[in-house]
Amino acid sequence: MDEPATGPGASPSRGGATRPSRPTLAAVARAAGVAPSTASLAFSGLGPVSEDAKARVLAAAADLGYGGPDPRARSLRRGRSGVIGVVMDERLSDAFRDPVNVLTLDGIAEVAGAAGVSLLLVRSPLDDEQGAGPLVDAPMDAVVLVGCNVRIDPAVAVLRRRQIPVVAIEAAEIEGAVPVQLDNREASRRAAEYLQGLGHRDVTVVTLPLDAARRRGPIDAPRQAEGIAFTTLERLRGVRQVYPEAVAIET
Structure with missing residues (x-):
């Protein structure tokens, strides 16, 4: 019966078969002849590493098929x-x-x-x-x-x-x-007051959608009550501070 393969490039799996293990930063450092901390800095670019050492680390990583530190592990360490x-x-x-x-x-x-x-x-x-x-x-x-x-x-x-x-x-x-926040209600009120100052008495408000259904048509009281689009509702309330009976249409 054949013995399962062993060594740095293989790891046991079910059924006695072997699969290549993922190369580690420590293995890259050994191959490059540098400390693991130097190899880490060569990848991160966050510390003083000579161009020669960086080149050796990257060459060793390429030879071993090492793509760089696991970002998930780095996130855990940094919090x-x-x-x-x-x-x-x-x-x-x-x-x-x-x-x-x-x-x-x-x-x-x-x-x-x-x-x-x-x-x-x-x-x-x-x-x-x-x-x-x-x-x-x-x-x-x-x-x-x-x-x-x-x-x-x-x-x-x-x-x-x-x-x-x-x-x-x-x-x-x-x-x-x-x-x-943007003060949508106050801005809309001021716009409505400007129209009122020009003498306009009957206005219609064309609004953005009131919800994800993106309905089109007049907004009656029940429809406004069920609306959940914050910005749209704030603008409508601002206009209706000046024109309480203004017709509103969502589109």
């Missing part, structure tokens, strides 16, 4: 992932059709890049029946909610349990989240 999650209020298939979303992401990306962190665009709760989806276990140090409303509550509860900081941009008040 953070270096990733900020961004959750949009719309399905991802729709999110990039909104130019405001694109500009908002540009701003977030600019600051994140300067801070040396990455962005993770997280699937909207609209794309997940449970309302939380990847927020349960995605590696993130913080989360930015863009225009999210009450549907996000289950997901925010998950983030609170994970003790992940949350910033909410143009969303209804969320416990424990840092709010970033």
